[in-house]
Amino acid sequence: GAGVSQSPSNKVTEKGKDVELRCDPISGHTALYWYRQSLGQGLEFLIYFQGNSAPDKSGLPSDRFSAERTGGSVSTLTIQRTQQEDSAVYLCASSLQVQSYGYTFGSGTRLTVV
């Protein structure tokens, strides 16, 4: 597609429930990233996929968080047993080559855990 597409744009869930967030990157972009944006905390790196390589999961805050990227394209971020501190905007970005182009971001999914 023309841009990075994320769905849903907003999600309200009850504490303890699982949620899945979806990201559809720009066609042809081999790298895909998930970040979390909280008020006053900037952008926190979560996980990164590059082609067929094993993902860099170094930013995942707990084992309740996981992500997959199927067929080198669409990615889903799953949060199990959600907690109130998981409330944030989850951003997806894709890139052809970070060193030359930086990232293109999606509009994000605003997650609210009640």
Add this chain to the structure above:
Amino acid sequence: AQSVSQHNHHVILSEAASLELGCNYSYGGTVNLFWYVQYPGQHLQLLLKYFSGDPLVKGIKGFEAEFIKSKFSFNLRKPSVQWSDTAEYFCAVNLNRDDKIIFGKGTRLHILP
């Protein structure tokens, strides 16, 4: 620890004032530097970037930034701000040997009409 520091969390200016937002990073190797902007209700957009060459880079909407290697800084400037510049600005760094970008915590800029 490696980090990106933005000195101002919240800046309020009047229209036509000059702007300088500070950014320092702590990486010692070759870096690529970025400023991203997030206008109210919109997604993050690339404002400008530095990879190599002239350390003074120009971006969209009249913004520019200067890379000073000796000071590990990449400050963002604009000589005369407009109300439409109200947004949150993020400084970011990529280590040339890495594929991730590390972001600062952002500066909220509010321009008074």
